[in-house]
Amino acid sequence: MTPNQELNRVEVCFTPCDFHQYEEGFDLIVVIDVLRATSAICTAIEYGVKGIIPLATLEEAREYKEKGYIVAAERNGAIVQGFDIGNSPYAYMKPELKGKTIALTTTNGTKAIRISEQKKTVVIGSLNNLKSLCNWLVKQKRDVLVLASGWKDKFNLEDTICGGAITDTLLKSGQFTSEEDSSVAAKFIYRSAKENMFAYLKASSHRRRLRALDLNADVSYCLTPNILSAIPILKNGIIVPLEVVVEEMM
Amino acid sequence: MTPNQELNRVEVCFTPCDFHQYEEGFDLIVVIDVLRATSAICTAIEYGVKGIIPLATLEEAREYKEKGYIVAAERNGAIVQGFDIGNSPYAYMKPELKGKTIALTTTNGTKAIRISEQKKTVVIGSLNNLKSLCNWLVKQKRDVLVLASGWKDKFNLEDTICGGAITDTLLKSGQFTSEEDSSVAAKFIYRSAKENMFAYLKASSHRRRLRALDLNADVSYCLTPNILSAIPILKNGIIVPLEVVVEEMM
Numbered sequence: 001m002t003p004n005q006e007l008n009r010v011e012v013c014f015t016p017c018d019f020h021q022y023e024e025g026f027d028l029i030v031v032i033d034v035l036r037a038t039s040a041i042c043t044a045i046e047y048g049v050k051g052i053i054p055l056a057t058l059e060e061a062r063e064y065k066e067k068g069y070i071v072a073a074e075r076n077g078a079i080v081q082g083f084d085i086g087n088s089p090y091a092y093m094k095p096e097l098k099g100k101t102i103a104l105t106t107t108n109g110t111k112a113i114r115i116s117e118q119k120k121t122v123v124i125g126s127l128n129n130l131k132s133l134c135n136w137l138v139k140q141k142r143d144v145l146v147l148a149s150g151w152k153d154k155f156n157l158e159d160t161i162c163g164g165a166i167t168d169t170l171l172k173s174g175q176f177t178s179e180e181d182s183s184v185a186a187k188f189i190y191r192s193a194k195e196n197m198f199a200y201l202k203a204s205s206h207r208r209r210l211r212a213l214d215l216n217a218d219v220s221y222c223l224t225p226n227i228l229s230a231i232p233i234l235k236n237g238i239i240v241p242l243e244v245v246v247e248e249m250m
Numbered sequence: 251m252t253p254n255q256e257l258n259r260v261e262v263c264f265t266p267c268d269f270h271q272y273e274e275g276f277d278l279i280v281v282i283d284v285l286r287a288t289s290a291i292c293t294a295i296e297y298g299v300k301g302i303i304p305l306a307t308l309e310e311a312r313e314y315k316e317k318g319y320i321v322a323a324e325r326n327g328a329i330v331q332g333f334d335i336g337n338s339p340y341a342y343m344k345p346e347l348k349g350k351t352i353a354l355t356t357t358n359g360t361k362a363i364r365i366s367e368q369k370k371t372v373v374i375g376s377l378n379n380l381k382s383l384c385n386w387l388v389k390q391k392r393d394v395l396v397l398a399s400g401w402k403d404k405f406n407l408e409d410t411i412c413g414g415a416i417t418d419t420l421l422k423s424g425q426f427t428s429e430e431d432s433s434v435a436a437k438f439i440y441r442s443a444k445e446n447m448f449a450y451l452k453a454s455s456h457r458r459r460l461r462a463l464d465l466n467a468d469v470s471y472c473l474t475p476n477i478l479s480a481i482p483i484l485k486n487g488i489i490v491p492l493e494v495v496v497e498e499m500m
Contacts, residue, residue: 014264014405021404154271155264157431181407184453189435192442203434 007177009143010170012163012186015150016112022180026145027120030133030166033149034158035206036087036215037074037109039126039222044092044102045241046129046230051101052239054110064103072104077206077213088218089128101238108149116147117234124232124239127162127197127222132229134169136242144170146186157189157204158223161197164190165225197223257427259393260420262413262436265400266362272430276395277370280383280416283399284408285456286337286465287324287359289376289472294342294352295491296379296480301351302489304360314353322354327456327463338468339378351488358399366397367484374482374489377412377447377472382479384419386492394420396436407439407454408473411447414440415475447473 013022023029032038041052055061058073058080065071065083072085079086087106104110116122125133125146137144146166148159164186170176171187178184193200198220201207210219231242263272273279282288291302305311308323308330315321315333322335329336337356354360366372375383375396387394396416398409414436420426421437428434443450448470451457460469481492 017267018404151431154268154430155432155435157435160431160435178453179455180404181401181410181455182405185405185407185410185435185439188439188442188450192438203428205429205431 005175008141008175010146010167010176010178010183011144011180012146012148012160012167012183014148014155014160014182015153016115016147017153019115019147022145023119026143028140028142028144029116029119029122030125030137030144030146031109031112031116031122031149032125032146032159032162033106033109033112034126034162034222035210036089036218036222037104037106037149038124039128040087040089040092041104041109041124041232041239042126042129042228042230043089044097045232045239046228047093048098049092049102050099050240052232053101053103053237054113054239055103055105056111056114058105061103061105069103070097070100072102074106076107077209077215088215089221090218108151112147112149113234113239117237122234123242125162125166126228127165127225128228129230130162130165130169131226133231134166136231137166137170138173138175141175144176151206156206158201158206160186161190161193161200164188165194258391258425260396260417260426260428260433261394261430262396262398262410262417262433264398264405264410264432265403266365266397267403269365269397272395273369276393278390278392278394279366279369279372280375280387280394280396281359281362281366281372281399282375282396282409282412283356283359283362284376284412284472285460286339286468286472287354287356287399288374289378290337290339290342291354291374291482291489292376292379292478292480293339294347295482295489296478297343298348299342299352300349300490302482303351303353303487304363304489305353305355306361306364308355311353311355319353320347320350322352324356326357327459327465338465339471340468358401362397362399363484363489367487372484373492375412375416376478377415377475378478379480380412380415380419381476383481384416386481387416387420388423388425391425394426401456406456408451408456410436411440411443411450414438415444
């Protein structure tokens with residue numbers, strides 16, 4: 001880095017309802033919903049799903065089902081009655097989904113994606129694709145706003161840890177700076193959680209919710225960093241592999 | 251504690267704009283604005299100020315000044331032109347304020363107090379009166395919601411640390427539990443900050459703001475736990491010493 005090079009900002013916004021207070025000046029958004037929507041989306045794209053249409057409501061999901069789409073729907077941690085898939089990452093590894101376009105609605109994650117969609121670039125983050133995503137973000141030389149999906153517009157720990165992981169990694173590149181207290185807090189929380197995230201999250205509200213649903217395997221998967229390299233990106237309302245967009249720009 | 255004794259909740263709400271999502275079921279609120287409004291209020295009550303009228307707007311402050319009140323007004327860290335006092339705790343130690351009622355408006359803290367005022371009990375917290383306040387809270391056997399004032403409706407670090415300190419202390423009494431992720435996060439942040447809060451807050455946005463105003467002595471004072479025993483409480487729109495309310499109830 002040359003001494004006069006201007007640093008880019010990386011900031012963390014804790015919930016979709018805070019987005020309007022943080023979004024000014026950012027046109028590159030990373031949406032995260034670690035448990036489990038964005039971990040599932042990254043998995044789907046890595047395993048060959050062609051595209052994912054994020055839907056905010058169950059009404060839209062039912063319309064897509066009538067149109068003949070494969071539709072995934074989750075509310076409060078469980079698959080919604082009448083749909084085949086929820087947001088367990090494992091469900092998206094199935095060979096029969098390869099090359100398919102899936103419509104998806106979840107309690108928090110897909111809403112956060114829809115809130116960001118007027119922005120120039122919206123990518124999907126998780127702990128699973130942390131390294132690959134951060135490598136790409138560093139190359140963009142743009143300000144980055146990480147939007148945590150939270151839980152029904154409330155702050156949640158797991159998304160904050162992931163937001164902190166992205167912030168910490170970008171700051172360490174020497175090309176970024178953070179100004180918001182939310183970003184500083186997320187970084188501190190990540191640093192104290194990173195050695196044992198599973199234990200750290202024991203007290204979190206969503207962990208308790210998922211434990212009641214017997215989803216410990218999902219939680220364990222979602223908290224494992226750097227097992228995926230896919231970078232899903234929103235293009236004309238559909239989440240596709242980054243390569244598709246890059247190829248079209250060539 | 252007997253095994254069947256029901257635990258009370260202690261939760262932290264990060265900003266006034268999140269209050270509606272957290273306040274249901276709570277009628278005991280602790281308002282904190284560590285830098286500097288609630289530290290100043292605790293100091294004023296400790297040093298003999300009779301009462302403080304929290305005002306949300308500068309318009310109200312000007313009306314009180316015309317009525318002949320001593321009026322304190324702060325915006326963005328500085329004393330507002332035309333007023334004598336801001337929200338430096340040191341300003342409230344002056345002997346000439348003893349026995350007086352002061353009207354006060356600040357950027358964040360007084361707004362948070364006004365938002366809570368429909369609740370049955372609103373007390374004022376800070377690091378300065380931490381121990382005294384927590385001792386009293388434990389005796390109440392009621393659910394406690396800590397409302398951080400934040401900075402212009404954004405999350406801030408210093409109030410989160412104080413909220414975490416209150417949460418940590420109440421949990422250690424064995425009579426409380428926390429369910430919200432915000433409370434768990436605040437507790438973790440307090441625990442990693444408590445050995446050196448001044449250094450921990452070096453990166454915080456408000457510290458930078460106050461440093462520019464040369465207020466390091468104020469910051470140092472506000473970050474010193476347990477130097478005050480006053481518990482200010484809201485009564486009919488005026489903040490008074492807890493003793494006044496207790497005596498009237500006798």
